[in-house]
Amino acid sequence: PVTDGSRELHSLCAQLEFLLQFDLKEKKSFFGQRKDYWDFLCQGLARCRQEHEGIHFVTSLDKLKTPVGRGRAFLRYCLVHRQLAESLQLCLLDPESLCEWYYARSPFLSPKRRAEILGSLYELDCVTFHLAL
DSSP: OEETTOHHHHHHHHHHHHHHHTTBOOOBOTTSOBOOHHHHHHHHHHHTTOOOHHHHHHHTOTTOOSHHHHHHHHHHHHHHTTOHHHHHHHHTSOHHHHHHHBOTTOGGGSHHHHHHHHHHHHHGGGSOEEOOO
16 A cells, blocks of 8 residues: 555655646635635536535645645545545536636646546556555
């Protein structure tokens, strides 16, 4: 199993975060806080009208104050529960939402690249992650 001490885990999470932040449009909340991929994931999963346990879990953690921290916790939760590919796929279903959140260079806007990314993430479902949440 992959644990918190794994160098590969840190590399994987950094790459995932890079993909989710790459060419992300700058958006601000009502109070002026910069929105991040966490906000994109929340909106995408809410659009599917599904209560995602990962979102519920992360929002219940009082120590997490920033969207980046919440996004990182969500990625870890999804890895442990083998839900990362499915959760991201749900967020990538709506082309209008993708264009609302990402500029044209984002790999999520390319159907071919999106399929490659999701295919790789689905392969991670075979890996066991024992991470501190």
